[in-house]
Amino acid sequence: MRRGFNFPGLAFLQGLVGLALFVWVWHLIVASGAVPRAFLPSPEATWNAFVRGVTIGDMREQLLGTVLRMINGWLLASLVGIALGSAIGISETLRNYLRPTLAFARALPASAVVPVAIALVGLTPGMVLGVIVFGSIWPTLLATVQGFAMVDPRLVEVSRALHLSRFDFIWKIGLPNAVPDIITGMRLSLTVALILAIVGEMLAGQEGLGKAILLAARMFRAPDLYAGIVLLGLVGLVSSYGLLLVERRVARWRR
Amino acid sequence: MSGKSGSVVIEFRDVGLYLGGKEITQNVEFNVRKGEFVCVIGASGCGKTTLLRLVSGLYQPTTGSVHVDGKKVDGPSRDVAIVFQDYSRALLPWRTAAGNVSLALEAIGMPRAERADRIHALLGKVGLAQHAAKYPSQLSGGMQQRLQIARSLAQGASILLMDEPFGALDAMTRQSLQDEVLELAADTGATVLFVTHDLEEALYLGDRVVALYSNPGRIARIVDIPLTRPRNQLSTREEPDFLHLRRELFGLMEEIHA
Ligand SMILES: Nc1ncnc2c1ncn2[C@@H]1O[C@H](COP(=O)(O)OP(=O)(O)OP(=O)(O)O)[C@@H](O)[C@H]1O
Ligand SMILES: [Mg+2]
Numbered sequence: 323m324r325r326g327f328n329f330p331g332l333a334f335l336q337g338l339v340g341l342a343l344f345v346w347v348w349h350l351i352v353a354s355g356a357v358p359r360a361f362l363p364s365p366e367a368t369w370n371a372f373v374r375g376v377t378i379g380d381m382r383e384q385l386l387g388t389v390l391r392m393i394n395g396w397l398l399a400s401l402v403g404i405a406l407g408s409a410i411g412i413s414e415t416l417r418n419y420l421r422p423t424l425a426f427a428r429a430l431p432a433s434a435v436v437p438v439a440i441a442l443v444g445l446t447p448g449m450v451l452g453v454i455v456f457g458s459i460w461p462t463l464l465a466t467v468q469g470f471a472m473v474d475p476r477l478v479e480v481s482r483a484l485h486l487s488r489f490d491f492i493w494k495i496g497l498p499n500a501v502p503d504i505i506t507g508m509r510l511s512l513t514v515a516l517i518l519a520i521v522g523e524m525l526a527g528q529e530g531l532g533k534a535i536l537l538a539a540r541m542f543r544a545p546d547l548y549a550g551i552v553l554l555g556l557v558g559l560v561s562s563y564g565l566l567l568v569e570r571r572v573a574r575w576r577r
Numbered sequence: 578m579s580g581k582s583g584s585v586v587i588e589f590r591d592v593g594l595y596l597g598g599k600e601i602t603q604n605v606e607f608n609v610r611k612g613e614f615v616c617v618i619g620a621s622g623c624g625k626t627t628l629l630r631l632v633s634g635l636y637q638p639t640t641g642s643v644h645v646d647g648k649k650v651d652g653p654s655r656d657v658a659i660v661f662q663d664y665s666r667a668l669l670p671w672r673t674a675a676g677n678v679s680l681a682l683e684a685i686g687m688p689r690a691e692r693a694d695r696i697h698a699l700l701g702k703v704g705l706a707q708h709a710a711k712y713p714s715q716l717s718g719g720m721q722q723r724l725q726i727a728r729s730l731a732q733g734a735s736i737l738l739m740d741e742p743f744g745a746l747d748a749m750t751r752q753s754l755q756d757e758v759l760e761l762a763a764d765t766g767a768t769v770l771f772v773t774h775d776l777e778e779a780l781y782l783g784d785r786v787v788a789l790y791s792n793p794g795r796i797a798r799i800v801d802i803p804l805t806r807p808r809n810q811l812s813t814r815e816e817p818d819f820l821h822l823r824r825e826l827f828g829l830m831e832e833i834h835a
Binding site for chain 1: 633652653654658661663666667669671672680681683713714732
Protein backbone atom coordinates (compact mmCIF):
# COMPACT_ATOMS: atom_id res chain seq x y z
CA MET A 323 0.00 0.00 0.00
CA ARG A 324 2.64 2.54 1.04
CA ARG A 325 5.42 2.16 -1.42
CA GLY A 326 7.97 4.31 0.39
CA PHE A 327 8.14 1.88 3.31
CA ASN A 328 9.74 -0.73 1.09
CA PHE A 329 12.95 1.30 1.21
CA PRO A 330 13.06 2.87 4.65
CA GLY A 331 16.82 3.37 4.30
CA LEU A 332 16.43 5.24 1.05
CA ALA A 333 13.64 7.44 2.38
CA PHE A 334 15.80 8.27 5.39
CA LEU A 335 18.74 9.20 3.16
CA GLN A 336 16.52 11.36 0.98
CA GLY A 337 15.30 13.10 4.12
CA LEU A 338 18.88 13.80 5.19
CA VAL A 339 19.79 15.17 1.77
CA GLY A 340 16.78 17.49 1.90
CA LEU A 341 17.83 18.70 5.33
CA ALA A 342 21.42 19.28 4.21
CA LEU A 343 20.20 21.29 1.22
CA PHE A 344 18.05 23.39 3.52
CA VAL A 345 21.00 24.19 5.79
CA TRP A 346 23.19 24.93 2.77
CA VAL A 347 20.67 27.39 1.31
CA TRP A 348 20.38 29.00 4.75
CA HIS A 349 24.16 29.32 4.83
CA LEU A 350 24.24 30.87 1.33
CA ILE A 351 21.61 33.44 2.23
CA VAL A 352 23.49 34.51 5.35
CA ALA A 353 26.84 34.53 3.50
CA SER A 354 25.40 36.76 0.75
CA GLY A 355 24.70 39.39 3.40
CA ALA A 356 21.19 39.98 2.02
CA VAL A 357 19.69 39.60 5.50
CA PRO A 358 21.15 41.32 8.58
CA ARG A 359 22.71 38.84 11.00
CA ALA A 360 20.61 40.31 13.78
CA PHE A 361 17.60 38.75 12.10
CA LEU A 362 19.12 35.63 10.61
CA PRO A 363 22.27 34.17 12.19
CA SER A 364 24.42 31.68 10.30
CA PRO A 365 23.83 27.94 10.79
CA GLU A 366 27.18 27.74 12.61
CA ALA A 367 26.26 30.49 15.07
CA THR A 368 22.92 28.83 15.67
CA TRP A 369 24.61 25.49 16.22
CA ASN A 370 27.07 27.01 18.68
CA ALA A 371 24.27 28.72 20.57
CA PHE A 372 22.41 25.40 20.59
CA VAL A 373 25.38 23.48 22.02
CA ARG A 374 26.05 26.20 24.58
CA GLY A 375 22.38 26.26 25.51
CA VAL A 376 22.05 22.57 26.20
CA THR A 377 25.44 22.18 27.89
CA ILE A 378 26.08 25.17 30.12
CA GLY A 379 22.88 27.13 29.47
CA ASP A 380 19.29 26.75 30.69
CA MET A 381 17.95 25.07 27.57
CA ARG A 382 17.60 21.64 29.15
CA GLU A 383 15.34 22.93 31.92
CA GLN A 384 13.41 25.03 29.42
CA LEU A 385 13.00 22.01 27.18
CA LEU A 386 11.78 19.94 30.09
CA GLY A 387 9.30 22.64 31.08
CA THR A 388 7.84 22.91 27.59
CA VAL A 389 7.76 19.17 26.98
CA LEU A 390 6.07 18.49 30.32
CA ARG A 391 3.52 21.21 29.66
CA MET A 392 2.83 19.81 26.21
CA ILE A 393 2.57 16.21 27.42
CA ASN A 394 0.38 17.00 30.41
CA GLY A 395 -2.03 18.96 28.26
CA TRP A 396 -1.95 16.35 25.55
CA LEU A 397 -2.54 13.42 27.90
CA LEU A 398 -5.44 15.22 29.54
CA ALA A 399 -6.86 16.13 26.12
CA SER A 400 -6.46 12.53 24.95
CA LEU A 401 -8.15 11.10 28.02
CA VAL A 402 -11.08 13.49 27.87
CA GLY A 403 -11.24 13.27 24.08
CA ILE A 404 -11.38 9.48 24.04
CA ALA A 405 -13.94 9.32 26.85
CA LEU A 406 -16.18 11.99 25.34
CA GLY A 407 -15.66 10.64 21.84
CA SER A 408 -16.67 7.13 22.96
CA ALA A 409 -19.78 8.45 24.67
CA ILE A 410 -20.78 10.44 21.60
CA GLY A 411 -19.71 7.83 19.06
CA ILE A 412 -21.63 4.97 20.65
CA SER A 413 -24.99 6.65 20.01
CA GLU A 414 -26.09 7.58 16.53
CA THR A 415 -28.67 9.99 17.94
CA LEU A 416 -26.10 11.83 20.02
CA ARG A 417 -23.76 11.94 17.03
CA ASN A 418 -26.45 13.60 14.93
CA TYR A 419 -27.24 16.13 17.63
CA LEU A 420 -23.62 17.09 18.24
CA ARG A 421 -22.07 16.95 14.80
CA PRO A 422 -22.60 20.65 13.87
CA THR A 423 -21.55 21.83 17.34
CA LEU A 424 -18.38 19.77 17.21
CA ALA A 425 -17.56 21.02 13.73
CA PHE A 426 -18.06 24.58 14.97
CA ALA A 427 -15.93 24.16 18.10
CA ARG A 428 -13.23 22.43 16.13
CA ALA A 429 -13.00 25.30 13.65
CA LEU A 430 -12.24 27.75 16.49
CA PRO A 431 -8.51 28.30 16.65
CA ALA A 432 -7.42 27.65 20.22
CA SER A 433 -5.83 31.10 20.29
CA ALA A 434 -9.31 32.57 19.89
CA VAL A 435 -10.34 31.19 23.26
CA VAL A 436 -7.23 32.49 25.00
CA PRO A 437 -8.80 35.89 25.77
CA VAL A 438 -11.88 34.13 27.13
CA ALA A 439 -9.74 31.86 29.26
CA ILE A 440 -7.69 34.79 30.56
CA ALA A 441 -10.89 36.65 31.43
CA LEU A 442 -12.25 33.61 33.24
CA VAL A 443 -9.25 32.29 35.14
CA GLY A 444 -6.49 34.80 34.57
CA LEU A 445 -2.92 34.19 33.52
CA THR A 446 -2.38 31.08 35.60
CA PRO A 447 -0.65 27.79 34.79
CA GLY A 448 -4.14 26.25 34.98
CA MET A 449 -5.30 28.57 32.22
CA VAL A 450 -2.39 27.54 30.00
CA LEU A 451 -3.16 23.88 30.61
CA GLY A 452 -6.84 24.49 29.90
CA VAL A 453 -6.07 26.20 26.61
CA ILE A 454 -3.74 23.37 25.59
CA VAL A 455 -6.44 20.83 26.41
CA PHE A 456 -9.19 22.75 24.67
CA GLY A 457 -7.14 23.36 21.56
CA SER A 458 -5.66 19.89 21.18
CA ILE A 459 -8.68 17.81 22.12
CA TRP A 460 -10.45 18.04 18.76
CA PRO A 461 -8.45 15.71 16.53
CA THR A 462 -8.62 12.95 19.16
CA LEU A 463 -12.26 13.56 20.02
CA LEU A 464 -13.41 13.60 16.41
CA ALA A 465 -11.27 10.58 15.48
CA THR A 466 -12.80 8.63 18.37
CA VAL A 467 -16.32 9.53 17.30
CA GLN A 468 -15.42 8.54 13.76
CA GLY A 469 -13.88 5.23 14.83
CA PHE A 470 -17.03 4.31 16.74
CA ALA A 471 -19.30 5.35 13.92
CA MET A 472 -17.39 3.11 11.54
CA VAL A 473 -17.88 -0.18 13.38
CA ASP A 474 -18.97 -2.76 10.82
CA PRO A 475 -22.71 -3.46 11.22
CA ARG A 476 -21.85 -7.16 11.15
CA LEU A 477 -19.76 -6.73 14.31
CA VAL A 478 -22.71 -4.99 15.93
CA GLU A 479 -24.76 -8.09 15.11
CA VAL A 480 -22.00 -10.35 16.43
CA SER A 481 -22.01 -8.50 19.71
CA ARG A 482 -25.80 -8.61 19.90
CA ALA A 483 -25.84 -12.34 19.17
CA LEU A 484 -23.23 -12.83 21.90
CA HIS A 485 -25.19 -10.66 24.34
CA LEU A 486 -22.24 -8.36 24.97
CA SER A 487 -23.00 -5.70 27.57
CA ARG A 488 -22.84 -2.07 26.49
CA PHE A 489 -19.60 -1.70 28.39
CA ASP A 490 -18.12 -4.78 26.73
CA PHE A 491 -19.21 -3.51 23.35
CA ILE A 492 -17.39 -0.22 23.94
CA TRP A 493 -14.34 -1.85 25.47
CA LYS A 494 -13.96 -4.87 23.19
CA ILE A 495 -15.39 -3.72 19.86
CA GLY A 496 -15.89 0.05 19.67
CA LEU A 497 -12.57 1.18 21.14
CA PRO A 498 -10.30 -1.36 19.40
CA ASN A 499 -12.04 -0.52 16.14
CA ALA A 500 -11.34 3.16 16.79
CA VAL A 501 -7.74 2.74 18.00
CA PRO A 502 -5.98 3.40 14.69
CA ASP A 503 -8.11 6.52 14.17
CA ILE A 504 -7.54 7.58 17.77
CA ILE A 505 -3.76 7.31 17.50
CA THR A 506 -3.80 9.33 14.30
CA GLY A 507 -5.93 11.91 16.11
CA MET A 508 -3.54 11.90 19.06
CA ARG A 509 -0.61 12.52 16.74
CA LEU A 510 -2.33 15.60 15.34
CA SER A 511 -3.32 16.65 18.87
CA LEU A 512 0.28 16.48 20.01
CA THR A 513 1.37 18.97 17.36
CA VAL A 514 -1.35 21.38 18.46
CA ALA A 515 -0.41 20.83 22.11
CA LEU A 516 3.19 21.82 21.40
CA ILE A 517 2.14 25.01 19.64
CA LEU A 518 -0.21 25.95 22.46
CA ALA A 519 2.36 25.13 25.15
CA ILE A 520 4.69 27.64 23.52
CA VAL A 521 2.01 30.29 23.06
CA GLY A 522 0.92 29.73 26.65
CA GLU A 523 4.44 30.24 27.96
CA MET A 524 4.81 33.43 25.97
CA LEU A 525 1.52 34.78 27.32
CA ALA A 526 1.75 33.61 30.92
CA GLY A 527 5.50 33.84 31.27
CA GLN A 528 5.97 30.26 32.38
CA GLU A 529 9.49 28.85 32.20
CA GLY A 530 10.06 27.03 28.93
CA LEU A 531 11.38 27.28 25.42
CA GLY A 532 8.53 29.52 24.35
CA LYS A 533 9.38 32.12 26.94
CA ALA A 534 13.12 31.70 26.22
CA ILE A 535 12.81 32.41 22.51
CA LEU A 536 10.55 35.35 23.21
CA LEU A 537 13.18 36.82 25.54
CA ALA A 538 16.00 36.05 23.08
CA ALA A 539 14.07 37.89 20.37
CA ARG A 540 13.52 40.92 22.60
CA MET A 541 17.21 41.04 23.44
CA PHE A 542 18.26 40.58 19.79
CA ARG A 543 20.13 37.38 20.60
CA ALA A 544 19.36 35.90 17.22
CA PRO A 545 21.50 32.73 17.57
CA ASP A 546 19.75 31.85 20.86
CA LEU A 547 16.39 32.53 19.28
CA TYR A 548 17.13 30.22 16.37
CA ALA A 549 18.65 27.56 18.59
CA GLY A 550 15.36 27.53 20.54
CA ILE A 551 13.37 27.26 17.35
CA VAL A 552 15.53 24.37 16.15
CA LEU A 553 15.01 22.59 19.45
CA LEU A 554 11.23 23.12 19.24
CA GLY A 555 11.28 21.68 15.75
CA LEU A 556 13.15 18.66 17.07
CA VAL A 557 10.55 18.14 19.80
CA GLY A 558 7.80 18.17 17.18
CA LEU A 559 9.73 15.83 14.91
CA VAL A 560 10.58 13.30 17.58
CA SER A 561 7.13 13.20 19.18
CA SER A 562 5.28 12.94 15.92
CA TYR A 563 7.60 10.24 14.60
CA GLY A 564 7.36 8.30 17.85
CA LEU A 565 3.57 8.27 17.59
CA LEU A 566 3.81 7.22 13.96
CA LEU A 567 5.73 4.15 15.13
CA VAL A 568 3.09 3.43 17.77
CA GLU A 569 0.41 3.88 15.14
CA ARG A 570 1.97 1.29 12.88
CA ARG A 571 2.51 -1.14 15.69
CA VAL A 572 -0.98 -0.86 17.09
CA ALA A 573 -2.64 -1.19 13.70
CA ARG A 574 -0.67 -4.22 12.60
CA TRP A 575 -3.89 -6.17 12.21
CA ARG A 576 -4.86 -3.75 9.45
CA ARG A 577 -3.42 -4.74 6.13
CA MET B 578 -38.25 -41.49 8.67
CA SER B 579 -38.64 -37.71 8.70
CA GLY B 580 -35.47 -36.67 10.49
CA LYS B 581 -35.18 -36.90 14.26
CA SER B 582 -38.16 -37.49 16.48
CA GLY B 583 -37.11 -35.20 19.37
CA SER B 584 -39.05 -32.24 20.68
CA VAL B 585 -39.58 -29.16 18.52
CA VAL B 586 -36.93 -26.49 19.21
CA ILE B 587 -37.47 -23.98 16.38
CA GLU B 588 -40.98 -23.05 15.31
CA PHE B 589 -41.95 -20.66 12.53
CA ARG B 590 -45.61 -19.79 13.07
CA ASP B 591 -47.00 -18.19 9.95
CA VAL B 592 -44.12 -15.70 9.85
CA GLY B 593 -44.29 -12.60 7.68
CA LEU B 594 -41.71 -9.82 7.56
CA TYR B 595 -41.71 -6.40 5.95
CA LEU B 596 -38.53 -4.36 5.72
CA GLY B 597 -38.58 -0.81 4.40
CA GLY B 598 -42.15 -1.30 3.15
CA LYS B 599 -41.21 -4.40 1.16
CA GLU B 600 -42.56 -7.85 1.89
CA ILE B 601 -39.48 -10.02 2.39
CA THR B 602 -40.96 -13.13 3.98
CA GLN B 603 -44.49 -14.49 3.68
CA ASN B 604 -46.42 -17.23 5.53
CA VAL B 605 -43.35 -19.18 6.59
CA GLU B 606 -44.36 -22.11 8.73
CA PHE B 607 -42.18 -25.06 9.67
CA ASN B 608 -40.58 -26.72 12.70
CA VAL B 609 -37.14 -28.01 13.46
CA ARG B 610 -36.76 -30.77 16.02
CA LYS B 611 -33.99 -31.28 18.52
CA GLY B 612 -30.80 -32.53 16.93
CA GLU B 613 -32.14 -32.12 13.44
CA PHE B 614 -30.02 -30.77 10.57
CA VAL B 615 -32.25 -28.69 8.32
CA CYS B 616 -30.98 -26.98 5.19
CA VAL B 617 -32.58 -23.96 3.54
CA ILE B 618 -32.09 -23.45 -0.18
CA GLY B 619 -33.29 -20.84 -2.61
CA ALA B 620 -32.16 -18.24 -5.10
CA SER B 621 -30.03 -15.29 -4.09
CA GLY B 622 -32.13 -12.66 -2.34
CA CYS B 623 -35.03 -15.00 -1.60
CA GLY B 624 -34.75 -14.44 2.14
CA LYS B 625 -32.58 -17.27 3.46
CA THR B 626 -30.41 -15.04 5.63
CA THR B 627 -33.56 -13.30 6.77
CA LEU B 628 -34.93 -16.58 8.17
CA LEU B 629 -31.76 -17.05 10.25
CA ARG B 630 -31.96 -13.45 11.50
CA LEU B 631 -35.53 -14.14 12.62
CA VAL B 632 -34.45 -17.21 14.60
CA SER B 633 -31.49 -15.39 16.13
CA GLY B 634 -33.70 -12.49 17.20
CA LEU B 635 -31.83 -9.91 15.13
CA TYR B 636 -35.10 -9.28 13.24
CA GLN B 637 -38.63 -9.35 14.64
CA PRO B 638 -41.40 -10.71 12.44
CA THR B 639 -44.10 -8.30 11.29
CA THR B 640 -46.78 -10.99 11.50
CA GLY B 641 -46.75 -14.41 13.14
CA SER B 642 -43.98 -15.43 15.52
CA VAL B 643 -40.83 -17.46 15.85
CA HIS B 644 -40.39 -19.69 18.88
CA VAL B 645 -37.21 -21.26 20.21
CA ASP B 646 -37.55 -23.91 22.89
CA GLY B 647 -41.20 -22.99 23.21
CA LYS B 648 -40.44 -19.32 23.95
CA LYS B 649 -41.30 -16.51 21.59
CA VAL B 650 -38.12 -14.94 20.22
CA ASP B 651 -37.89 -11.27 21.12
CA GLY B 652 -34.12 -10.75 20.96
CA PRO B 653 -30.85 -12.61 20.69
CA SER B 654 -30.41 -15.59 22.99
CA ARG B 655 -27.18 -17.19 24.14
CA ASP B 656 -28.58 -20.58 23.22
CA VAL B 657 -28.59 -19.63 19.54
CA ALA B 658 -25.23 -19.20 17.81
CA ILE B 659 -24.88 -17.80 14.33
CA VAL B 660 -22.16 -18.25 11.72
CA PHE B 661 -22.39 -15.31 9.35
CA GLN B 662 -22.19 -15.48 5.57
CA ASP B 663 -19.42 -12.88 5.30
CA TYR B 664 -16.78 -14.34 7.61
CA SER B 665 -14.19 -11.64 6.96
CA ARG B 666 -16.52 -9.04 8.43
CA ALA B 667 -17.77 -11.17 11.31
CA LEU B 668 -14.37 -11.66 12.97
CA LEU B 669 -12.59 -9.04 15.08
CA PRO B 670 -9.57 -8.14 12.93
CA TRP B 671 -7.64 -6.83 15.94
CA ARG B 672 -7.89 -10.09 17.84
CA THR B 673 -5.96 -13.24 17.11
CA ALA B 674 -7.74 -16.51 16.35
CA ALA B 675 -7.54 -17.36 20.05
CA GLY B 676 -8.82 -13.90 20.95
CA ASN B 677 -11.80 -14.24 18.65
CA VAL B 678 -12.82 -17.52 20.27
CA SER B 679 -12.21 -15.94 23.64
CA LEU B 680 -14.78 -13.22 22.89
CA ALA B 681 -17.60 -15.79 23.03
CA LEU B 682 -16.19 -17.27 26.25
CA GLU B 683 -15.91 -13.81 27.80
CA ALA B 684 -19.50 -13.17 26.75
CA ILE B 685 -20.75 -16.20 28.66
CA GLY B 686 -18.66 -15.11 31.65
CA MET B 687 -16.15 -17.94 31.71
CA PRO B 688 -13.35 -17.15 34.21
CA ARG B 689 -10.05 -16.21 32.60
CA ALA B 690 -8.27 -19.19 34.12
CA GLU B 691 -10.50 -21.66 32.33
CA ARG B 692 -10.48 -19.93 28.97
CA ALA B 693 -7.07 -20.95 27.65
CA ASP B 694 -7.80 -24.68 27.78
CA ARG B 695 -11.22 -24.24 26.25
CA ILE B 696 -9.84 -22.04 23.45
CA HIS B 697 -7.18 -24.60 22.71
CA ALA B 698 -9.74 -27.41 22.59
CA LEU B 699 -12.11 -25.46 20.34
CA LEU B 700 -9.38 -24.40 17.92
CA GLY B 701 -8.22 -28.01 17.85
CA LYS B 702 -11.73 -29.14 16.99
CA VAL B 703 -11.76 -27.03 13.83
CA GLY B 704 -8.12 -27.76 12.97
CA LEU B 705 -6.72 -24.35 13.87
CA ALA B 706 -4.62 -25.29 16.91
CA GLN B 707 -1.44 -24.26 15.08
CA HIS B 708 -2.85 -20.88 14.15
CA ALA B 709 -4.02 -19.60 17.53
CA ALA B 710 -1.73 -16.56 17.46
CA LYS B 711 -2.57 -15.44 13.93
CA TYR B 712 -4.83 -12.52 13.06
CA PRO B 713 -7.80 -13.12 10.75
CA SER B 714 -6.03 -11.26 7.96
CA GLN B 715 -3.30 -13.90 8.11
CA LEU B 716 -5.77 -16.77 7.68
CA SER B 717 -7.23 -18.17 4.45
CA GLY B 718 -10.96 -17.91 3.82
CA GLY B 719 -11.53 -21.52 4.86
CA MET B 720 -9.58 -20.96 8.07
CA GLN B 721 -11.50 -17.78 8.86
CA GLN B 722 -14.74 -19.67 8.42
CA ARG B 723 -13.48 -22.45 10.69
CA LEU B 724 -12.61 -19.79 13.23
CA GLN B 725 -16.12 -18.40 13.08
CA ILE B 726 -17.44 -21.93 13.63
CA ALA B 727 -15.13 -22.37 16.63
CA ARG B 728 -16.43 -19.10 18.07
CA SER B 729 -20.02 -20.20 17.61
CA LEU B 730 -19.22 -23.49 19.34
CA ALA B 731 -17.58 -21.58 22.19
CA GLN B 732 -20.92 -20.00 22.95
CA GLY B 733 -22.12 -23.45 24.00
CA ALA B 734 -25.38 -22.95 22.15
CA SER B 735 -27.57 -25.93 21.37
CA ILE B 736 -28.88 -24.26 18.22
CA LEU B 737 -26.47 -23.44 15.43
CA LEU B 738 -27.44 -21.18 12.54
CA MET B 739 -25.07 -21.31 9.59
CA ASP B 740 -25.40 -18.90 6.68
CA GLU B 741 -23.78 -20.22 3.51
CA PRO B 742 -20.64 -20.83 5.53
CA PHE B 743 -18.79 -22.47 2.64
CA GLY B 744 -20.15 -20.29 -0.14
CA ALA B 745 -16.86 -18.72 -1.11
CA LEU B 746 -14.59 -21.73 -0.71
CA ASP B 747 -13.05 -24.10 -3.24
CA ALA B 748 -14.54 -27.56 -3.73
CA MET B 749 -11.98 -29.53 -1.73
CA THR B 750 -12.01 -27.20 1.29
CA ARG B 751 -15.74 -27.17 1.10
CA GLN B 752 -16.09 -30.94 1.23
CA SER B 753 -13.77 -31.36 4.17
CA LEU B 754 -15.56 -28.56 6.06
CA GLN B 755 -18.92 -30.21 5.29
CA ASP B 756 -17.70 -33.39 6.96
CA GLU B 757 -16.28 -31.43 9.88
CA VAL B 758 -19.60 -29.70 10.44
CA LEU B 759 -21.49 -33.00 10.29
CA GLU B 760 -19.10 -34.46 12.83
CA LEU B 761 -19.40 -31.45 15.13
CA ALA B 762 -23.19 -31.57 14.90
CA ALA B 763 -23.20 -35.29 15.70
CA ASP B 764 -20.74 -34.79 18.59
CA THR B 765 -22.58 -31.91 20.20
CA GLY B 766 -26.11 -33.02 19.38
CA ALA B 767 -26.77 -29.46 18.21
CA THR B 768 -29.79 -28.51 16.17
CA VAL B 769 -28.60 -26.95 12.93
CA LEU B 770 -30.33 -24.62 10.50
CA PHE B 771 -28.01 -24.40 7.53
CA VAL B 772 -28.44 -22.00 4.61
CA THR B 773 -26.89 -22.76 1.25
CA HIS B 774 -27.69 -22.14 -2.37
CA ASP B 775 -25.96 -25.37 -3.32
CA LEU B 776 -28.59 -28.06 -3.70
CA GLU B 777 -26.13 -30.97 -3.45
CA GLU B 778 -24.64 -29.55 -0.29
CA ALA B 779 -28.14 -29.34 1.19
CA LEU B 780 -28.83 -32.97 0.30
CA TYR B 781 -25.49 -34.17 1.59
CA LEU B 782 -25.81 -32.42 4.95
CA GLY B 783 -29.47 -32.29 5.83
CA ASP B 784 -32.15 -34.42 7.40
CA ARG B 785 -34.60 -32.17 5.60
CA VAL B 786 -34.38 -29.44 2.97
CA VAL B 787 -36.61 -26.38 2.96
CA ALA B 788 -36.79 -24.84 -0.52
CA LEU B 789 -37.90 -21.21 -0.83
CA TYR B 790 -39.61 -19.20 -3.52
CA SER B 791 -38.44 -15.62 -4.09
CA ASN B 792 -40.25 -12.28 -3.91
CA PRO B 793 -41.50 -12.64 -1.27
CA GLY B 794 -39.66 -15.48 0.38
CA ARG B 795 -42.06 -18.35 1.10
CA ILE B 796 -41.80 -22.07 1.38
CA ALA B 797 -41.93 -23.93 -1.90
CA ARG B 798 -41.32 -27.46 -0.61
CA ILE B 799 -39.97 -29.29 2.41
CA VAL B 800 -38.22 -32.50 1.46
CA ASP B 801 -37.10 -35.33 3.76
CA ILE B 802 -33.64 -36.73 3.12
CA PRO B 803 -33.69 -40.39 4.15
CA LEU B 804 -29.96 -40.95 3.53
CA THR B 805 -28.10 -42.97 6.17
CA ARG B 806 -25.52 -41.38 8.48
CA PRO B 807 -22.62 -41.01 8.76
CA ARG B 808 -22.52 -39.68 5.26
CA ASN B 809 -19.62 -40.15 2.92
CA GLN B 810 -18.51 -37.78 0.21
CA LEU B 811 -18.23 -40.59 -2.35
CA SER B 812 -20.76 -43.26 -1.47
CA THR B 813 -23.54 -40.98 -0.22
CA ARG B 814 -23.41 -38.95 -3.40
CA GLU B 815 -23.77 -42.17 -5.41
CA GLU B 816 -26.76 -43.55 -3.53
CA PRO B 817 -29.91 -43.95 -5.65
CA ASP B 818 -31.88 -41.88 -3.13
CA PHE B 819 -29.35 -39.05 -3.41
CA LEU B 820 -29.50 -39.05 -7.18
CA HIS B 821 -33.26 -39.28 -7.16
CA LEU B 822 -33.65 -36.39 -4.72
CA ARG B 823 -31.10 -34.36 -6.61
CA ARG B 824 -33.14 -34.73 -9.79
CA GLU B 825 -36.34 -33.85 -7.96
CA LEU B 826 -34.92 -30.77 -6.25
CA PHE B 827 -33.17 -29.69 -9.40
CA GLY B 828 -36.50 -29.71 -11.18
CA LEU B 829 -38.01 -27.73 -8.33
CA MET B 830 -35.23 -25.14 -8.40
CA GLU B 831 -35.66 -24.68 -12.14
CA GLU B 832 -39.33 -24.11 -11.54
CA ILE B 833 -38.53 -21.61 -8.77
CA HIS B 834 -36.10 -19.68 -10.93
CA ALA B 835 -38.45 -19.68 -13.91
N1 LIG C 1 -32.55 -4.27 6.16
C1 LIG C 1 -33.18 -4.50 4.98
N2 LIG C 1 -34.00 -3.57 4.44
C2 LIG C 1 -34.64 -3.77 3.28
N3 LIG C 1 -34.53 -4.92 2.55
C3 LIG C 1 -33.73 -5.89 3.04
C4 LIG C 1 -33.02 -5.74 4.28
N4 LIG C 1 -32.31 -6.87 4.50
C5 LIG C 1 -32.57 -7.67 3.45
N5 LIG C 1 -33.41 -7.10 2.57
C6 LIG C 1 -33.93 -7.69 1.34
O1 LIG C 1 -34.51 -8.91 1.69
C7 LIG C 1 -34.34 -9.86 0.66
C8 LIG C 1 -33.81 -11.14 1.25
O2 LIG C 1 -32.50 -10.90 1.72
P1 LIG C 1 -31.61 -12.08 2.30
O3 LIG C 1 -30.32 -11.48 2.70
O4 LIG C 1 -32.39 -12.80 3.32
O5 LIG C 1 -31.43 -12.99 1.01
P2 LIG C 1 -30.60 -14.34 0.87
O6 LIG C 1 -31.55 -15.40 0.41
O7 LIG C 1 -29.81 -14.61 2.08
O8 LIG C 1 -29.65 -13.97 -0.35
P3 LIG C 1 -28.13 -14.46 -0.64
O9 LIG C 1 -28.22 -15.86 -1.12
O10 LIG C 1 -27.69 -13.53 -1.73
O11 LIG C 1 -27.36 -14.30 0.62
C9 LIG C 1 -33.46 -9.23 -0.37
O12 LIG C 1 -34.25 -8.82 -1.46
C10 LIG C 1 -32.87 -8.04 0.34
O13 LIG C 1 -32.66 -6.99 -0.57
MG1 LIG D 1 -27.82 -14.58 2.53
